[in-house]
Amino acid sequence: MAVIADLSIPFLAPTFRFQWEEVQNCHVILYPEGMVKLSASAGEILRRCDGQRSVADLIIDLKQQFPDHDLGPDVKKFLEEAHEHGWIRTR
Amino acid sequence: MSMAGSAPVSPIAVKPPLWLLAELTYACPLQCPYCSNPMEIAKYKNELSTEDWFRVLQQARKMGATQLGFSGGEPLIRRDLEQLIAEARRLGFYTNLITSGVGMDENRVRAFKEAGLDHIQVSFQASTEELNNFIAGTDAFEHKMEMARQVKKQGYPMVLCFVLHRKNEDQIRDILDLAVALEADYVELATTQYYGWAYHNREQLLPTRAQLAHAEMVAKEYQEKMKGRMKIYYVIPDYYETRPKRCMDGWGSVFLTIAPDGTALPCHAARQLPGLEFPNVREKDVAWIWNESPAFGRFRGLDWMKEPCRSCPEKEKDLGGCRCQAYMLTGDAANADPVCDKSPLHHLVTEQVERVQQLAGQKEFEAKPLVFRNMANSKRITENA
Numbered sequence: 001m002a003v004i005a006d007l008s009i010p011f012l013a014p015t016f017r018f019q020w021e022e023v024q025n026c027h028v029i030l031y032p033e034g035m036v037k038l039s040a041s042a043g044e045i046l047r048r049c050d051g052q053r054s055v056a057d058l059i060i061d062l063k064q065q066f067p068d069h070d071l072g073p074d075v076k077k078f079l080e081e082a083h084e085h086g087w088i089r090t091r
Numbered sequence: 092m093s094m095a096g097s098a099p100v101s102p103i104a105v106k107p108p109l110w111l112l113a114e115l116t117y118a119c120p121l122q123c124p125y126c127s128n129p130m131e132i133a134k135y136k137n138e139l140s141t142e143d144w145f146r147v148l149q150q151a152r153k154m155g156a157t158q159l160g161f162s163g164g165e166p167l168i169r170r171d172l173e174q175l176i177a178e179a180r181r182l183g184f185y186t187n188l189i190t191s192g193v194g195m196d197e198n199r200v201r202a203f204k205e206a207g208l209d210h211i212q213v214s215f216q217a218s219t220e221e222l223n224n225f226i227a228g229t230d231a232f233e234h235k236m237e238m239a240r241q242v243k244k245q246g247y248p249m250v251l252c253f254v255l256h257r258k259n260e261d262q263i264r265d266i267l268d269l270a271v272a273l274e275a276d277y278v279e280l281a282t283t284q285y286y287g288w289a290y291h292n293r294e295q296l297l298p299t300r301a302q303l304a305h306a307e308m309v310a311k312e313y314q315e316k317m318k319g320r321m322k323i324y325y326v327i328p329d330y331y332e333t334r335p336k337r338c339m340d341g342w343g344s345v346f347l348t349i350a351p352d353g354t355a356l357p358c359h360a361a362r363q364l365p366g367l368e369f370p371n372v373r374e375k376d377v378a379w380i381w382n383e384s385p386a387f388g389r390f391r392g393l394d395w396m397k398e399p400c401r402s403c404p405e406k407e408k409d410l411g412g413c414r415c416q417a418y419m420l421t422g423d424a425a426n427a428d429p430v431c432d433k434s435p436l437h438h439l440v441t442e443q444v445e446r447v448q449q450l451a452g453q454k455e456f457e458a459k460p461l462v463f464r465n466m467a468n469s470k471r472i473t474e475n476a
Contacts, residue, residue, distance in 0.1 A: 014246060015248040017185055023154070024155065030158070030185035031185075033158060035185070
């Protein structure tokens with residue numbers, strides 16, 4: 001079931017921590033006694049889940065920064081996964 | 092660290108530690124007989140100061156450690172815990188408090204949150220007041236319940252930890268119902284690991300095969316039922332396995348434990364291993380300890396292995412198992428973990444397991460008292476040893 005629509009506004013769940021790790025050279029998700037290392041694109045997407053912009057705005061923003069990539073469907077797919085893991089919530 | 096321009100001494104690329112376990116104190120109001128602290132807890136009195144811990148946190152974080160566990164003993168006994176949490180959070184650690192809940196109240200739970208604590212794991216000894224208080228050796232059950240509710244109420248992810256053994260294994264359904272009622276996000280059904288006090292009490296704690304089969308069935312049922320709401324971790328005791336666990340994800344590979352007196356250890360049980368000189372953070376910095384100390388290099392990688400590990404096709408998978416278990420059961424820390432059925436000493440494990448199958452439930456066998464973890468017992472037992 002798709003929970004990520006163009007107008008959903010995603011934000012990071014308060015029970016997870018998202019941060020940049022210098023030594024790992026990537027963004028990570030931290031949770032009780034665990035860590036997930038994120039790919040560069042996953043990091044760029046989650047960085048924009050700020051509870052301010054909608055999914056559509058977030059995709060426009062990514063397209064501006066990475067004009068050579070067709071991001072739309074991949075972004076939504078990743079956000080669905082992130083939602084399933086509980087990393088993000090939407091309003 | 093190697094000199095600029097010189098080749099590294101070891102051919103093994105040393106990855107930085109990701110996990111720092113800060114054992115703040117061996118003092119504890121509980122007396123759990125399954126505790127994995129060393130039996131010698133009464134000997135180590137010289138606890139690190141707040142400044143020592145600040146320095147350790149800074150050094151470990153600089154190397155790339157992200158997860159920090161405040162543990163013990165009971166970490167709540169340290170009056171500077173709020174300060175340590177605040178410093179850890181400032182440095183960017185994900186901070187875990189691993190506690191019995193005894194020594195905390197609503198206000199302290201809030202103060203920790205304000206200091207930046209990410210997660211509190213509350214341990215229970217059983218699902219009923221009577222058994223819980225018996226195993227804990229103190230009257231703590233109602234207070235733990237209240238603290239678990241506070242953890243949830245104040246917005247922490249809630250992890251409940253139940254250590255399982257023969258005396259409470261059959262309560263598994265009630266234990267999981269309790270976790271559901273408390274709305275736990277994660278439940279750790281932690282099987283007793285036979286180190287320290289638990290090793291001493293091994294015969295009274297080891298569950299039977301029938302108990303494990305039942306517990307596994309119930310755990311699976313709840314994993315299915317609570318999917319998406321509650322994550323349940325369940326692992327069977329390695330004594331019942333035929334391949335060893337990948338202990339600590341490898342010696343000197345991910346985990347760094349600092350004992351209350353500042354001794355740096357690759358795992359919290361390693362202190363007992365003979366012939367190793369574990370460095371102390373009062374004298375050495377964390378980078379030297381991790382990268383260059385002989386003790387942390389001793390069992391790193393695969394080169395230290397003897398047969399049957401050396402020629403085993405699975406050696407990279409389990410890394411030969413647990414060094415402490417190899418030492419405790421076979422007398423040589425470089426042997427294969429005898430949990431492995433390729434070990435010529437595997438019978439040392441199976442004999443123990445079979446003995447428990449035969450004797451469990453018999454009045455005389457069950458009547459042997461548990462030795463509770465406290466300073467008086469520590470002195471009595473280790474001074475006579």
